[in-house]
Amino acid sequence: MAQSIITAKNVVKQFGDIKAVDGISFDVKKGEIFAFLGPNGAGKSTTIKMLTTMLRPTSGRLQLAGHDVTKEQNYARKSFGIVFQDPSLDEELSAYENMELHAVLYEVPKAERQKRIQDLLELVELWSRKDSMIKTFSGGMRRRLEIARGLLHEPKILFLDEPTLGLDTQTRNLMWDYVRKLSQEKGMTIFFTTHYLDEAEAVAERIAIIDHGKIITTGTTAELCQQTGTKTLEAAYLKLTGSTTRDEADSGNNNGLNFKMALRNTKLR
Amino acid sequence: MEVIYALWQRQIRRYYRSGSRIMGTLGQPILLLLALGYGIGAIYKRAGEGDYMQFLVPGIITQTVLLSGIFWGVIILMDKRFGFLSELLVTPVSRAKILIGSALGGATVSIMQGMLVFFISMLLGFRPYDWLLVVPAFGLLVAICLALACLGAGIASMVDDFQGFQGINNLLVMPLFFLSSALYPLNSVPTFLRIMSSYNPISYMVDALRYLLANQTHFGLEKDLIVIAVTLAACMYFAVNRFNRIQM
Numbered sequence: 001m002a003q004s005i006i007t008a009k010n011v012v013k014q015f016g017d018i019k020a021v022d023g024i025s026f027d028v029k030k031g032e033i034f035a036f037l038g039p040n041g042a043g044k045s046t047t048i049k050m051l052t053t054m055l056r057p058t059s060g061r062l063q064l065a066g067h068d069v070t071k072e073q074n075y076a077r078k079s080f081g082i083v084f085q086d087p088s089l090d091e092e093l094s095a096y097e098n099m100e101l102h103a104v105l106y107e108v109p110k111a112e113r114q115k116r117i118q119d120l121l122e123l124v125e126l127w128s129r130k131d132s133m134i135k136t137f138s139g140g141m142r143r144r145l146e147i148a149r150g151l152l153h154e155p156k157i158l159f160l161d162e163p164t165l166g167l168d169t170q171t172r173n174l175m176w177d178y179v180r181k182l183s184q185e186k187g188m189t190i191f192f193t194t195h196y197l198d199e200a201e202a203v204a205e206r207i208a209i210i211d212h213g214k215i216i217t218t219g220t221t222a223e224l225c226q227q228t229g230t231k232t233l234e235a236a237y238l239k240l241t242g243s244t245t246r247d248e249a250d251s252g253n254n255n256g257l258n259f260k261m262a263l264r265n266t267k268l269r
Numbered sequence: 270m271e272v273i274y275a276l277w278q279r280q281i282r283r284y285y286r287s288g289s290r291i292m293g294t295l296g297q298p299i300l301l302l303l304a305l306g307y308g309i310g311a312i313y314k315r316a317g318e319g320d321y322m323q324f325l326v327p328g329i330i331t332q333t334v335l336l337s338g339i340f341w342g343v344i345i346l347m348d349k350r351f352g353f354l355s356e357l358l359v360t361p362v363s364r365a366k367i368l369i370g371s372a373l374g375g376a377t378v379s380i381m382q383g384m385l386v387f388f389i390s391m392l393l394g395f396r397p398y399d400w401l402l403v404v405p406a407f408g409l410l411v412a413i414c415l416a417l418a419c420l421g422a423g424i425a426s427m428v429d430d431f432q433g434f435q436g437i438n439n440l441l442v443m444p445l446f447f448l449s450s451a452l453y454p455l456n457s458v459p460t461f462l463r464i465m466s467s468y469n470p471i472s473y474m475v476d477a478l479r480y481l482l483a484n485q486t487h488f489g490l491e492k493d494l495i496v497i498a499v500t501l502a503a504c505m506y507f508a509v510n511r512f513n514r515i516q517m
Contacts, residue, residue: 052359055516077361088352092283104275105360149356 005030005157005189006051011060013046013213020046022213023060028206030156031187033179035194035204039241043213044193045085048161051191052082065156078106081150085161087142089134095121095145096130099152106153120148123178140171147178158182160192164199172196176203201233211241272362273370280374283344284381291382294340298333298386302326302393305452318454323398324485326390327478328451331471333386334379334410338417339442341375342425346434349425349515358515368422368512375418376411383410398484406481409497413474416501419508426511445471450479455487470500 006028013021021043028034038044049055051062053073061068067075089098099117108116121127124144134142143163150158160179164172176199182188194200200207201221208218217224217240221233228236284290306322313321348354357367384407397403424441428434448462449471455463466472467488477493480486486493 054355054359074361077359082359084352084355086352086355088356090279090283090348090353091351092286093279097279097282101275101279102356102360104271105357105362107361 003030004028005065006191007063009061011062012058013050013055014058019213024215026208026215026218028189028191031183031189033183033190033203033205035192035200035207036210037200037207037237038210042210044210045161048159052080052159053077079155080157080159081155082159083146083150083163089142089145091135092133094131094133095126099149102149102152108153116152120151124148140167143167157189157191162193164194164196197234197237209237209240216240272366276367276370277374280371281377284378294337294382295385298329299389301329302390306393322395323483326395327482328475330383330386330478331475332446332451334383334414335417335446335471336442337379337382338414339421341378341418342421343434345422345425364513365509368508372418372422372508376414379414379418380410397482402481406478409477412497412501416504419504423508423511426515445469449475450487451475470496473497
C-alpha cells in the first residue's frame with residue numbers, strides 16, 4: 001500500500017460554541033487525487049485552512065508529508081502549494097513579478113528561478129503576457145497564473161479550494177488536464193474541493209463527503225454509488241447530504257470567519 | 270535578507286506605478302503650504318514672530334509623512350481583503366519578516382513623499398537654516414516614517430473594512446496633526462492646548478525637524494529624540510502584535 005502524505009486524526013475546530021469541524025479523520029495517499037465534497041458551510045474550507053496552517057485546530061492531529069502542521073509549520077508550508085478559493089494575486093504587479101516574489105518567499109534557488117518561471121508560464125499559456133499587470137487579466141488567466149504560482153516551489157501536495165469557480169468550460173477542462181498531468185508525471189498529490197460533482201467524478205480517484213463538520217463517507221465514485229444504491233456521484237451525494245439547501249453560519253462569503261461573525265452576532269443580540 | 274528586499278521592492282513598485290496616489294497625498298500639503306504659509310504668514314510677521322514659512326514647513330513635512338504612513342496601511346488592508354495576504358501568510362516566511370519588509374517599503378514611500386514636500390516648499394520660499402543639518406534631518410525622518418508606517422500597519426491589521434479605516438483618519442490623523450506643534454508656536458497658546466500638544470508625539474517629531482531645518486525648538490532636541498525613539502519602539506511593538514493576530 002502506498003504511504004499516506006496527508007493524515008488527519010480526530011481534528012476539531014471550534015469557534016466559540018460552534019463546531020465547524022467535528023472530529024474528522026482521513027488519509028490521502030501519495031500521488032492520489034483526492035476530492036473533498038460537501039454543502040456550503042460543511043467545514044471544507046475550515047479543513048483546508050487548518051491543513052495549510054492558516055487556522056490552528058482546536059484539537060486533533062494533522063500531518064503533511066510527515067510534518068506536524070502546528071508543530072513544524074515551516075516544513076509543512078514548504079511541502080504544499082495552494083490555489084485559494086478567493087483570488088490572491090497582487091493586482092498591481094505583473095505576472096512575472098508575482099511569480100518572482102513567490103520564488104523568493106519559498107527560497108527557490110536563484111539559478112533556477114527564471115527557467116522554472118518560464119516553464120510554468122508556458123505551461124499555463126501566459127508567457128506572452130508575463131509583463132502585463134494582473135489587473136488586466138481575466139478570471140481564467142488569474143486562476144491559471146495562481147496554479148502556476150502554486151507549483152513554482154515544486155510542492156509535494158497541491159491544494160485547490162474550489163479552483164474552477166467562475167471559470168468557463170474550456171478553461172475548466174484545460175485546468176483539470178494540467179492537474180491530471182501533474183499527478184501522473186510528477187506523482188504530485190492533489191487535494192481539491194468543488195461544488196461541481198461531474199468534475200469530482202471525472203478527476204478524483206477518491207472522494208470524502210463532509211457535512212455538519214463530520215466526514216460521512218470516503219471512497220471511490222463506484223464505492224459511493226454502491227453504498228447508496230445510486231448510479232451517479234450526484235445521486236449518491238444528494239442521498240448522503242439531503243436535498244435541502246443550507247445557510248452558512250452567516251450569508252456572504254464562504255470562509256471560516258463566518259462562524260466567528262455568527263458568534264459575534266449572537267452575542268450582540 | 271532577500272525576502273525583506275523583495276517585499277520592500279513590492280511596495281516601491283506599487284508606489285511609482287500609482288501616479289494618482291502620489292498626487293493624492295501631495296495635494297493636501299501643497300494646499301496647506303499655500304493657504305497657511307502665505308495666508309497666515311503676513312499676520313504672523315506683523316505679530317513679530319518672524320517668517321511663518323520657516324516655522325510651518327517642518328510641520329507640513331511631518332503631516333505629509335503622517336498621512337502617507339497611515340494610508341500606506343491601506344495596502345495591508347487591501348492585501349487582507351483582496352487575498353494577497355493569504356498567499357503571504359502560508360509561505361515559510363515568518364510574519365515578522367513579512368511585516369518588516371513591507372513596513373520598510375511603506376516608510377521609504379513616506380520618505381520620498383516628505384522629500385518631495387521639502388523641495389516643493391523650497392520653490393515656495395522656504396530655506397533650510399543650515400544645509401549641513403538637512404542630512405541628519407532626513408535621517409531623523411527615516412525613524413519618524415518607520416514609526417508612522419508601523420502605526421498604519423497596526424491599525425490596518427485591526428480593522429476589516431475601508432469605511433472603518435476612513436473613520437480612523439478622522440479620529441486619529443486630524444487630531445494628531447491639529448493638536449500638535451505643527452501649525453502654531455506652543456509658547457503662546459492656551460494652557461489646555463499646550464498640555465494636549467505636549468502629550469502628542471507628533472509635536473516632538475515636528476519640533477526635532479524644526480530644530481534641524483529652521484533652528485527653532487520648543488522642547489529641545491534631546492527630549493524630542495527620546496520621545497521619537499520611544500514612539501518608534503511602541504509603534505513597532507503595536508504593529509508586530511496586531512499583525513501576528515490576523516486570522517484569515
